[in-house]
Structure formats: structure tokens, C-alpha cells
Amino acid sequence: MRAVVCQEAGxxxxxxxADRPDPSPGPGQLVVELAAAGVNFIDTYLRAGVYPASYPHVPGSEGAGVVVGVGDGVAGVAVGDRVAWESAPGSYAERVVVPADRAVPxxxxxxLETAAALMxxxxxxxxLVTSTYPVRDGDDVLLHAGAGGVGLLATQLAVARGGRVITTVGSAEKEELSRGAGAADVVRYRELDDVAADLPRVVRDLTGGEGVHVVYDGVGKDTFDASLASLRRRGTLVLFGGASGQVPPFDIQRLNRAGSLFLTRPTLSDYVVTRDELLGRAAELFAAVEDGTLDVRVGATYPLADxxxxxxxxxxxxxxxKVLLVP
Structure with a gap:
């Protein structure tokens, strides 16, 4: 089979x-013929050496496809079944070994491409919007990168729960996409002279001077200060990524001085700990796709070689x- 391989960090x-041996399923495993693999920032962190990885390294952990092999001890899955996954290392490959307990029907x-884009x-x-800070009816929400993969989906889910969503984007095209997902207001951050100073002012103007109940920030270093300053008293900053770089250490007393704020740095693995939780979240997403209430945008598809x-x-x-790779 063919797979994308990096021999060193860079x-x-x-x-x-590169050509790699066709995999065989071990106990508790599936082999899946790939339909599409998701491209995510964590893949770039592992490729670049921001997170440790062993080399040669096949990136990717997310995808969807059709089962072509079933290992010993696996029940309830058969060759020909359609599955998706969010945690199978080496997913940039034509065939992927997937732990059976992480495979979602x-x-x-x-x-299948939609399923790969959703995991x-x-x-x-x-x-983010149902558990870390459960959006409630009437909440004001600030969401960075509103036209990104998480941004478009989180906007729709937050609006469905009664939230009023303000997003930040980088262009007119992205503003149109964000508004199409349900954003009430969109701020083009490139038009601000100083994001840290100007964005909180804009947000407070949009919220009657109060600030937002929650900020979902996957950008990190470039937006962190603006995110904190955009919160109302006892607001919550959910820092779930670092697309612009990791946030440096900071004085925790800032949370006190800014109004008894909450700060959390969650990760997906702690919210899909059990198979029941994984299947429950995935089932809600798939049901929303099937009934037309959740639109999943695949922004670009590349062959493995690209x-x-x-x-x-x-x-x-x-x-x-979402960005996808296809065989």
C-alpha cells in the first residue's frame, strides 16, 4: 500500500x-480501506516536532472507510462495514489499522467523506459547546476562526442551543461562510489595528458593554489576550488549540483582576473516554447531518501525494x- 511518511521532523x-507493507489486524483491531483521512493541526505539530513522534512517522489519526480485515476478539463488526475514527495513528495511508473500540459505525x-470530516x-x-462550557439560551459566545472546520460546526451547534455567536475571520469570503453557519456578528481581525486592544472593545460594543459568557479559542498565542479581555465577569475562556503558537506562561492573578474568570485547556480524548461517550457524541452529529440541521463543509480535498x-x-x-486527503 501507499502511505505518507516523514523520515524526520521538519x-x-x-x-x-512511500510504499509500505499491507497491514494485518491484530487482536481487537480492524484494517480499513481508506476513503478519506482528515488533516488536522495536531498532524502538523507531530510532523514539525512540536509534539514528540518516532520516525519514520506516518501522520494522521482521523478518517473513514470500509472494513477489509477483522482481528481476533472483535465482535459486531464485519468486512464491508462502513466506519469512521478519530484516534488511529497512521491514517495518511491507503489501509489503516483501527482499534475496534474506537471505530464508529x-x-x-x-x-464517508463527511464522516471523516466530522470525527x-x-x-x-x-x-466544547455541550460539555466544556454548555451553551445556554441567551448566551453571548465569541468563537475564533469562525470559518475553520471546528468554527463552522461549533457555530451551528451553539446557535442550535440558543447562543448568539460572534466570530472572528480573516477575509470577506470567510465572513460569508461564518454568517451562513449562523454567526450573528463577524469581526475581520485583519482590519483591526491591534487585536488585543480593539477586539475586546468591538465585542463589548456588541454585548451592551458586558462582554461574552464564553470564548472558544483554538488560535492560541495571537488571540489569548483579546479573548481574556472580551469576557464578562465570571466568564469562561476555553483554550482548545494553538494554531498561531502556544500561549506562554502567564500570571494566574489576571483571572482574578479581570472579574473572577475561568480558564480551561481541554482536549478531545478526555471527552470520549468511554466507547459509550464516543458513540453518543458521534450519533448526535450523524443524526444532525441526516436531518439537515448540520452542514459539514469540506473546503479542500487533496490526493495523498499532495x-x-x-x-x-x-x-x-x-x-x-475541513481539509481531507484521499487515496
Whole structure:
């Protein structure tokens, strides 16, 4: 089979397609013929060495496809079944070994590419707005990168729960996409002279001087100060990513001085700990796709051989919605 491999840490140029042995399923495992693999920021962190990885390294952890092999001890799954996953290392490959307990059945009414696009970003959006800070009717919400994969999904889910969503985006095209997902107000951050000073002022103007109840921030270093300053008293900052870089250490007394704020740094794995929780979240997302209340935007699809271009587009913030790789 073919897989995308990096022999060492580095930029997108270290990604290259190579022949690898066809995998066989071990106990408790499936082998799945890939229909699509998701491209995510964590893939770029592992490729670049921000997070430790062993080399040669096959990136990717998310995808969907059709089962072609079933290992010993696996029940309830058969060859030919359609499944998706969010935590199978080495997913940038034509065939992927997937732990059976992390494989999610995909309903017939959901295309496999849509399922692949939903697993990491959809599950992330779901836990953010339903569990980390459950959006309530009437809440004011600030969401950065509103036209990104998580942003478009989280906007729809937050609006469905009665939230009023303000997003930040980088262009007129992205503003249109964000408004289409239900954002009440959209701020183009490139038009601000100083994001840290100007964004909180704009947000307070939009919220009667109060600030928002919650900020969902996956950008990190470039937006962190503005996010804190945009919260109302006892507001919550949910820092779930660092697309612009990691937030440096800061004085925790800032939370006190800014109005007894809450700060949390969640990760998906802690919100899909059990199989029941994983299946429950995925089932709600798939049901929303099937009934037409959740639109999943696939912004770009690349062949495996063009994985470097996919990483460049993602890191350059030139993407909207989900980026996929296909065999």
C-alpha cells in the first residue's frame, strides 16, 4: 500500500508518499480501506516536532472507510462495514489499522467523506459547546476562526442551543461562510489595528458593554489576550488549540483582576473516554447531518501525494471547513 511518511521532523517538505507493507489486524483491531483521512493541526505539530513522534512517522489519526480485515476478539463488526475514527495513528495511508473500540459505525445516509470530516472537528465542536462550557439560551459566545472546520460546526451547534455567536475571520469570503453557519456578528481581525486592544472593545460594543459568557479559542498565542479581555465577569475562556503558537506562561492573578474568570485547556480524548461517550457524541452529529440541521463543509480535498500542500494550506490559514486527503 501507499502511505505518507516523514523520515524526520521538519516542514511540509518532509512529507512524501512511500510504499509500505499491507497491514494485518491484530487482536481487537480492524484494517480499513481508506476513503478519506482528515488533516488536522495536531498532524502538523507531530510532523514539525512540536509534539514528540518516532520516525519514520506516518501522520494522521482521523478518517473513514470500509472494513477489509477483522482481528481476533472483535465482535459486531464485519468486512464491508462502513466506519469512521478519530484516534488511529497512521491514517495518511491507503489501509489503516483501527482499534475496534474506537471505530464508529457510519449510517448509510452519511457519506464517508463527511464522516471523516466530522470525527475530530465535529466531536471537538460537540464537546466544547455541550460539555466544556454548555451553551445556554441567551448566551453571548465569541468563537475564533469562525470559518475553520471546528468554527463552522461549533457555530451551528451553539446557535442550535440558543447562543448568539460572534466570530472572528480573516477575509470577506470567510465572513460569508461564518454568517451562513449562523454567526450573528463577524469581526475581520485583519482590519483591526491591534487585536488585543480593539477586539475586546468591538465585542463589548456588541454585548451592551458586558462582554461574552464564553470564548472558544483554538488560535492560541495571537488571540489569548483579546479573548481574556472580551469576557464578562465570571466568564469562561476555553483554550482548545494553538494554531498561531502556544500561549506562554502567564500570571494566574489576571483571572482574578479581570472579574473572577475561568480558564480551561481541554482536549478531545478526555471527552470520549468511554466507547459509550464516543458513540453518543458521534450519533448526535450523524443524526444532525441526516436531518439537515448540520452542514459539514469540506473546503479542500487533496490526493495523498499532495499532503505537503495540504499542510501548507492549513498552516497558512488558507483553508475553510475541513481539509481531507484521499487515496
Amino acid at each position: 516542514g511540509p517538505e518532509v512529507l512524501a508518499v 457510519v449510517p448509510d445516509g452519511v457519506p 475530530l472537528q465535529g466531536l471537538t465542536a460537540h464537546y 499532503a505537503p500542500d495540504a499542510h501548507r494550506a492549513l498552516e497558512g490559514r488558507r483553508t475553510t471547513g
